[in-house]
Amino acid sequence: xxxxxDIRLVDGPLFWAAWAAGAAGVIYLFWxxxxxxxxxxxxxxxxxxxxVAAVHWLLIYVFSAFPEDxxxxxxxxxxxxxxxxLLWTTRLVPAGWRGRSAAxxxxxxxxxLSSVQINAYFGLNRTVGDxxxxxxARIPQLEDKLTRQAGSVxxxxxxxxxxxxxLPSEGLLRKADIPGTSSGFDARxxxxxxxxxxxxxxxxxxxxxxxxxxxxxxxxDWLTGGALRSHMDRFSARHNGLAPIVVVVDPNGSQSGNSxxxxxxxxxxxxxxxxxxxxxxxxxxxxxxxxxxxxxxGFSFGGTCAMQLGTRHPELYSSVLAFASEQEPxxxxxxxxxxxxxxxxxxxxxxxxxxxxxxxxQRFDSSGVxxxxxxxxxxxxxxxxxxxxxxxxxxxxxEVRHIADSGHSWETVSKGMQEALDFLAARWGIRP
Numbered sequence: 085x086x087x088x089x090d091i092r093l094v095d096g097p098l099f100w101a102a103w104a105a106g107a108a109g110v111i112y113l114f115w116x117x118x119x120x121x122x123x124x125x126x127x128x129x130x131x132x133x134x135x136v137a138a139v140h141w142l143l144i145y146v147f148s149a150f151p152e153d154x155x156x157x158x159x160x161x162x163x164x165x166x167x168x169x170l171l172w173t174t175r176l177v178p179a180g181w182r183g184r185s186a187a188x189x190x191x192x193x194x195x196x197l198s199s200v201q202i203n204a205y206f207g208l209n210r211t212v213g214d215x216x217x218x219x220x221a222r223i224p225q226l227e228d229k230l231t232r233q234a235g236s237v238x239x240x241x242x243x244x245x246x247x248x249x250x251l252p253s254e255g256l257l258r259k260a261d262i263p264g265t266s267s268g269f270d271a272r273x274x275x276x277x278x279x280x281x282x283x284x285x286x287x288x289x290x291x292x293x294x295x296x297x298x299x300x301x302x303x304x305d306w307l308t309g310g311a312l313r314s315h316m317d318r319f320s321a322r323h324n325g326l327a328p329i330v331v332v333v334d335p336n337g338s339q340s341g342n343s344x345x346x347x348x349x350x351x352x353x354x355x356x357x358x359x360x361x362x363x364x365x366x367x368x369x370x371x372x373x374x375x376x377x378x379x380x381x382g383f384s385f386g387g388t389c390a391m392q393l394g395t396r397h398p399e400l401y402s403s404v405l406a407f408a409s410e411q412e413p414x415x416x417x418x419x420x421x422x423x424x425x426x427x428x429x430x431x432x433x434x435x436x437x438x439x440x441x442x443x444x445x446q447r448f449d450s451s452g453v454x455x456x457x458x459x460x461x462x463x464x465x466x467x468x469x470x471x472x473x474x475x476x477x478x479x480x481x482x483e484v485r486h487i488a489d490s491g492h493s494w495e496t497v498s499k500g501m502q503e504a505l506d507f508l509a510a511r512w513g514i515r516p
Contacts, residue, residue, distance in 0.1 A: 089213030106197025148416035159456035168194035279327035289372030296386030309494030316391025452481035
């Protein structure tokens, strides 16, 4: 089973087999004898493009399923799947069972290719295990020996800590429930990365990084698409086993939920993230006492949430990693839908909690923010430009990166994460 779980979906034999199956399917479905041959493929392709565009419009402007347009690459790869389905239906009636079977196999090949390409674009499920959730399911619960013990030795300051002999080269992944004691928020399980240094007899006073995933999504996305453990182990290997303790937290409560990362009619998400989560971390884990050594970060919705917490609670989260952040939190493309659902139409109450408003009215001279967005993601690079200009004007230490050959996908995180961690390390005093 592990061999199957390790099969790659974004490259390798299965990826290229999908290309072969898809190409064969396209040839079979799109070619037919007769003078009318060109007409059917053209009609199917045009019809598919219209259907995809119409469904996309309905999802964005009618059902408000997403607050931003879906990436062009995703829409583009949806067209052959729909066209293949349309052509498949034309081959069912006149064909015998062999013809129907061949047409069905061809249609499934095209659908497989489109699915693999869309998955590869988002970079979320890199292996079969990621897709099925088997790797994440094996992560154990946080055990007592890794928690803060009553009367335990105070962690050693980072500057005074020395790597002991025999320290493991890899960090640990655990999961735990973080209760919404003050907020009443019902969150999914959080995932925790504990670096090699945390496993030493004398734990150093490690900084804390709280992370959020995109929406729709969940904390596990940071382990699959975000390849969190790999990134953190690489960083710790360059820093003698030191790295932040990372806690991947759920701000939404469900795969499709959207709390806007605020205290509003929807939920008390801000109270959960600024009160319940920090209280649990400091009570449960051996973390550094310095208030300036906490950071927050995320991708897409998670990057937006990170900017919100970094501007609403700079005394707690003074460092921010904003990967492909939105300009402001949103439930729908139309801003009034968001304001109505969250604050009963009170625009002032909504705006008072947005990063741009707070950066216009406050100074953040002790805070820093690392922005990154895919160079092929014009909507979110535009948001990044607006936010980064406002952050500089408000006193933030700012770094901005346009990630080459990347769109609105976890590839942006993958390519920018090490530089983002270096940005944090310089602020936190973690040296190679």
